[in-house]
Amino acid sequence: xxxxxxxxxxxxxxxxxxxxxxxxxxxxxxxxxxxxxxxxxxxxxxxxxxxxxxxxxxxxxxxxxxxxxxxxxxxxxxxxxxxxxxxxxxxxxxxxxxxxxxxxxxxxxxxxxxxxxxxxxxxxxxxxxxxxxxxxxxxxxxxxxxxxxxxxxxxxxxxxxxxxxxxxxxxxxxxxxxxxxxxxxxxxxxxxxxxxxxxxxxxxxxxxxxxxxxxxxxxxxxxxxxxxxxxxxxxxxxxxxxxxxxxxxxxxxxxxxxxxxxxxxxxxxxxxxxxxxxxxxxxxxxxxxxxxxxxxxxxxxxxxxxxxxxxxxxxxxxxxxxxxxxxxxxxxxxxxxxxxxxxxxxxxxxxxxxxxxxxxxxxxxx
Amino acid sequence: xxxxxxxxxxxxxxxxxxxxxxxxxxxxxxxxxxxxxxxxxxxxxxxxxxxxxxxxxxxxxxxxxxxxxxxxxxxxxxxxxxxxxxxxxxxxxxxxxxxxxxxxxxxxxxxxxxxxxxxxxxxxxxxxxxxxxxxxxxxxxxxxxxxxxxxxxxxxxxxxxxxxxxxxxxxxxxxxxxxxxxxxxxxxxxxxxxxxxxxxxxxxxxxxxxxxxxxxxxxxxxxxxxxxxxxxxxxxxxxxxxxxxxxxxxxxxxxxxxxxxxxxxxxxxxxxxxxxxxxxxxxxxxxxxxxxxxxxxxxxxxxxxxxxxxxxxxxxxxxxxxxxxxxxxxxxxxxxxxxxxxxxxxxxxxxxxxxxxxxxxxxxxx
Numbered sequence: 001x002x003x004x005x006x007x008x009x010x011x012x013x014x015x016x017x018x019x020x021x022x023x024x025x026x027x028x029x030x031x032x033x034x035x036x037x038x039x040x041x042x043x044x045x046x047x048x049x050x051x052x053x054x055x056x057x058x059x060x061x062x063x064x065x066x067x068x069x070x071x072x073x074x075x076x077x078x079x080x081x082x083x084x085x086x087x088x089x090x091x092x093x094x095x096x097x098x099x100x101x102x103x104x105x106x107x108x109x110x111x112x113x114x115x116x117x118x119x120x121x122x123x124x125x126x127x128x129x130x131x132x133x134x135x136x137x138x139x140x141x142x143x144x145x146x147x148x149x150x151x152x153x154x155x156x157x158x159x160x161x162x163x164x165x166x167x168x169x170x171x172x173x174x175x176x177x178x179x180x181x182x183x184x185x186x187x188x189x190x191x192x193x194x195x196x197x198x199x200x201x202x203x204x205x206x207x208x209x210x211x212x213x214x215x216x217x218x219x220x221x222x223x224x225x226x227x228x229x230x231x232x233x234x235x236x237x238x239x240x241x242x243x244x245x246x247x248x249x250x251x252x253x254x255x256x257x258x259x260x261x262x263x264x265x266x267x268x269x270x271x272x273x274x275x276x277x278x279x280x281x282x283x284x285x286x287x288x289x290x291x292x293x294x295x296x297x298x299x300x301x302x303x304x305x306x307x308x309x310x311x312x313x314x315x316x317x318x319x320x321x322x323x324x325x326x327x328x329x330x331x332x333x334x335x336x337x338x339x340x341x342x343x344x345x346x347x348x349x350x351x352x353x354x355x356x357x358x359x360x361x362x363x364x365x366x
Numbered sequence: 367x368x369x370x371x372x373x374x375x376x377x378x379x380x381x382x383x384x385x386x387x388x389x390x391x392x393x394x395x396x397x398x399x400x401x402x403x404x405x406x407x408x409x410x411x412x413x414x415x416x417x418x419x420x421x422x423x424x425x426x427x428x429x430x431x432x433x434x435x436x437x438x439x440x441x442x443x444x445x446x447x448x449x450x451x452x453x454x455x456x457x458x459x460x461x462x463x464x465x466x467x468x469x470x471x472x473x474x475x476x477x478x479x480x481x482x483x484x485x486x487x488x489x490x491x492x493x494x495x496x497x498x499x500x501x502x503x504x505x506x507x508x509x510x511x512x513x514x515x516x517x518x519x520x521x522x523x524x525x526x527x528x529x530x531x532x533x534x535x536x537x538x539x540x541x542x543x544x545x546x547x548x549x550x551x552x553x554x555x556x557x558x559x560x561x562x563x564x565x566x567x568x569x570x571x572x573x574x575x576x577x578x579x580x581x582x583x584x585x586x587x588x589x590x591x592x593x594x595x596x597x598x599x600x601x602x603x604x605x606x607x608x609x610x611x612x613x614x615x616x617x618x619x620x621x622x623x624x625x626x627x628x629x630x631x632x633x634x635x636x637x638x639x640x641x642x643x644x645x646x647x648x649x650x651x652x653x654x655x656x657x658x659x660x661x662x663x664x665x666x667x668x669x670x671x672x673x674x675x676x677x678x679x680x681x682x683x684x685x686x687x688x689x690x691x692x693x694x695x696x697x698x699x700x701x702x703x704x705x706x707x708x709x710x711x712x713x714x715x716x717x718x719x720x721x722x723x724x725x726x727x728x729x730x731x732x
Contacts, residue, residue: 017383019383020467022384022625023477024626025625025627026389027392027396029396030393033417035421035423044411045554046554047411049411051399054401054621055412057404101393108625108626113389115393152630187405188399188412256420257517258519259473260387260390260474264523
């Protein structure tokens with residue numbers, strides 16, 4: 001999602017103003033309104049969307065997937081893929097740039113606050129079975145995925161491309177998906193076929209798949225060498241962005257103001273609720289604060305619908321009149337906990353700081 | 367969509383910076399990416415969305431519509447509505463705030479550039495038939511529609527409410543819609559039932575319908591007296607926002623840059639295309655300029671799919687190397703033409719200035 005090339009600092013913006021170039025992204029991409037955390041499965045159109053270039057206009061009847069560089073190169077139509085054994089799994093997807101706009105400085109890109117997430121049911125063919133059928137050459141180290149979406153980034157016209165190490169590509173749960181929530185993929189979600197890689201940030205889930213290739217060397221494309229790296233300064237080569245860090249989000253309680261979206265709540269008992277997820281492991285704990293982070297209380301965490309789906313959490317709270325700052329933070333089974341404040345990085349990636357929600361509680365019986 | 371009350375000037379922002387309160391709207395509401403102008407019918411999830419408060423969490427099985435103030439008050443379930451004779455019609459919807467961010471100054475609200483539009487197929491019951499069944503009292507002047515969405519606006523906690531003059535409510539094409547594009551309404555589009563009023567800006571198409579009432583007086587609610595008025599200064603009572611002004615938009619040709627979304631195009635023949643619509647009448651003419659508006663050429667305008675649907679336009683252009691500013695403007699059958707620059711107003715409504723697209727054309731055979 002970075003617009004920078006390694007070695008060249010991207011433009012920086014102050015946190016109290018958003019540029020028109022950022023606005024051009026924000027009015028076409030969109031997040032999941034946080035009240036939609038209530039749905040186990042995110043309805044179509046509420047799932048977050050981040051599209052680097054344009055949504056390509058694909059003739060699904062003429063489309064085919066090309067597998068190149070394998071022992072048995074193949075070309076597969078949608079019908080060919082549907083004729084193979086299919087699986088359906090709930091997968092929580094999050095954009096690597098979620099939280100970017102909440103860093104004190106950030107590059108020009110999609111200015112996400114907190115909404116770049118969704119949990120959908122994806123149906124498709126396990127990638128491992130297609131790789132086995134095509135025959136992976138013995139010297140293969142990575143599998144490269146190329147989408148039909150083309151654009152200009154870092155001065156280069158390019159197709160969107162991402163690779164995966166072979167062992168990641170072979171993992172259980174990695175899908176070539178042709179359905180979302182029981183319906184054929186919508187154009188903006190990669191129709192007719194996309195990659196789904198549970199646990200990894202969204203940049204890996206290549207949409208509008210055109211070509212899958214076996215590589216005997218690590219891929220050095222733009223989205224690996226310039227974009228999607230955690231770099232502390234412009235000359236830092238950095239580490240690649242990979243798996244989703246733990247995060248919890250809260251359904252903002254009460255009702256919203258328009259246009260500022262401040263929250264208004266009646267005094268009394270309220271069930272605080274939300275979702276938590278991590279790309280590394282199950283969620284072990286969600287803590288909630290009702291005093292701005294001074295004290296924390298364990299919420300109840302429900303089991304997930306599947307190994308790659310977010311988990312619901314909830315906690316009863318008796319809201320007293322006045323102003324309150326609510327917060328939540330998750331810890332996953334590896335012991336990784338959301339930070340109070342995440343360390344910023346050049347690309348504005350992986351800001352999983354605790355979620356804070358200010359509420360005004362009114363005594364309506366007074 | 368205005369956050370102001372009549373008599374109080376809303377906060378104004380400079381056009382070169384967007385506030386975080388505006389960003390909070392922009393990351394949850396979303397426009398239709400302009401490349402989706404290619405689809406006759408806008409796919410789910412690409413249609414624009416503007417939601418004042420939160421998407422309400424509605425139990426569709428327990429929901430019913432209440433008709434009050436009629437000769438025969440009624441309560442109707444979704445099944446009751448589906449048992450009545452249904453119609454399907456393509457309707458172009460546009461937000462009254464589309465173009466707001468392109469005014470030199472604007473109120474804090476949803477900072478739309480140009481994408482707040484969509485053309486969907488809506489299925490439901492003609493409102494007139496339900497009004498006839500309920501029996502409209504002889505002294506009725508307006509029909510009031512109340513949604514289940516609640517929030518705080520102008521210091522008032524309120525349900526979203528809009529009324530229509532009786533003769534507008536009775537018009538052909540006005541629907542109580544329970545399907546969009548052949549599927550039950552999605553939560554964010556007003557499930558299980560919304561109003562569709564062809565030709566009117568989006569604020570009229572009340573979502574999550576709870577109650578319909580016959581009124582013997584004009585409704586004086588917030589969305590009529592404070593919001594959705596064309597006011598030239600804070601003390602101007604202004605005129606109500608009603609029907610959609612003529613507009614044309616263009617599919618930006620070539621490929622997009624990321625993140626700035628500048629356009630890159632190969633020299634040679636290219637088909638410029640887009641859509642045009644007006645809430646008052648059919649489109650009579652679409653003109654295209656390839657020199658920033660100095661000269662204009664008539665595009666071919668296709669007939670609409672129905673009386674309330676947008677119309678495709680197209681024009682062949684031979685792109686020569688260099689920088690070009692493309693533009694398009696529509697004129698409807700009443701003679702109303704899009705202005706080069708629209709007159710701004712306090713609420714930032716109805717900015718239907720001509721659409722301009724800058725492109726860089728490269729000679730790839732050189």
